[in-house]
Amino acid sequence: MDPRYDDLLNALERSGYLRSSEVASAMRSADRAEFVPEEQKSFAYEDRPIPIGFDQTSSQPLVVSFMMELLSPKKGDRILDIGTGGGWQAAVLAGLTGDSGKVVTVERIPELHAFAKGNFERVGLLSSGVVECVLGDASSDIGSDIVFDRIISAAETDEVPSVWKNILAVGGRMVVPIRGSLVVAEKIAADRFETKEYIGFSFMPLVTGRKK
Numbered sequence: 001m002d003p004r005y006d007d008l009l010n011a012l013e014r015s016g017y018l019r020s021s022e023v024a025s026a027m028r029s030a031d032r033a034e035f036v037p038e039e040q041k042s043f044a045y046e047d048r049p050i051p052i053g054f055d056q057t058s059s060q061p062l063v064v065s066f067m068m069e070l071l072s073p074k075k076g077d078r079i080l081d082i083g084t085g086g087g088w089q090a091a092v093l094a095g096l097t098g099d100s101g102k103v104v105t106v107e108r109i110p111e112l113h114a115f116a117k118g119n120f121e122r123v124g125l126l127s128s129g130v131v132e133c134v135l136g137d138a139s140s141d142i143g144s145d146i147v148f149d150r151i152i153s154a155a156e157t158d159e160v161p162s163v164w165k166n167i168l169a170v171g172g173r174m175v176v177p178i179r180g181s182l183v184v185a186e187k188i189a190a191d192r193f194e195t196k197e198y199i200g201f202s203f204m205p206l207v208t209g210r211k212k
Contacts, residue, residue, distance in 0.1 A: 004045035005031060008061060011047070018065040020072075026095030027065060032058065035088035035119050052086045054109050056204060059154055063201065064089055070184050070198070071175045073097055073150050080146075080167070081105040082138040083154035083206070087116035087131075091123065093152070094130045103131045104146060106138040139163065139206060153177060155206035160185065165193070177203040 009027055012018035018027070033044035036058050040050045049057035073079055073096040081090045084107035093103045107113040113135040117126070125131040134142060138153075139161040151164050151174035160176055160183075168174055168187045176183050182198040 001028060001031065002033065002045065005033070008045045008047060012062060012065050015062070017062050017069070019069055022096060023065060023068045023092075026068070026092045027061075029095040030088060030091035030123075032061065032088050034123055035086035035091060035116070037086075037115075052112065052115070054112055056083075056085055056109070056112060058086050058088055059203075064092065066198075067152060067175050067182065068092060068096070070182065071150050071152050071173060073101075076100040077149040078102045078146050078169075079104070080138075080142065080148045080151040080164075081154075082152065082164075083107065083204075084116045084133065085112060085154060087119045087133075089152070089154055090116070090131055090133075091120070091125060094125055094128075097130065099128065099130060101130065102146065104134060104142065104148075105131060106134045106136055106142050108135070108137050110135060142167070148172060150174070151176070153206065154203065156180075156203035157206040177201060 018024055033041045036044050036050050043050050047061050049060050052058050075098040077097045079093050079097055084105040090103050090105040117133045120126045120131050147169045148167055149169050149172045151168055153176045156177035170187050172187050174185045182201050184196045185193045188194055
């Protein structure tokens with residue numbers, strides 16, 4: 001591991017945003033520099049968003065660590081990751097769910113889908129079968145018939161799309177940015193959710209429809 005990455009993660013642990021050993025281990029196993037454009041690699045170990053093209057970013061490590069702690073995935077979980085970007089968040093999720101689980105990550109921009117897929121191939125996540133990379137509109141069709149234990153979105157929306165509610169398993173959890181807040185929703189019955197809100201976060205908006 002690059003010592004700069006270790007320094008970044010140690011700082012997140014000291015700040016209290018990175019708390020669990022499971023999330024810390026998963027983040028250490030997914031080097032952020034592997035999932036950003038070549039010209040941005042020198043900034044990969046800074047705690048800030050990084051542009052990856054097409055008006056999208058690799059999310060700030062502090063925010064990713066906080067969202068992972070809120071999501072609290074377990075080994076063997078089936079996870080839906082919305083907004084693949086360069087693939088870093090999906091790689092962290094793969095470390096959390098392990099070889100017995102599955103991460104389906106959805107990206108609507110073809111160029112970013114191809115970029116992330118190349119990154120996954122290079123680090124062995126596609127050949128392992130843990131990560132499935134889907135091109136599509138996650139608000140309407142994710143191209144999978146899996147019922148998920150966890151759902152996480154890297155893009156902000158005004159409300160949770162009904163399709164996400166339907167494909168989340170009872171007992172499952174989703175973490176979704178909604179109008180400047182992070183909302184954690186626990187599915188306690190087929191049509192019932194309990195929610196908590198954490199204010200003061202900013203994300204790129206969820207854009208619907210496949211890019212032509």
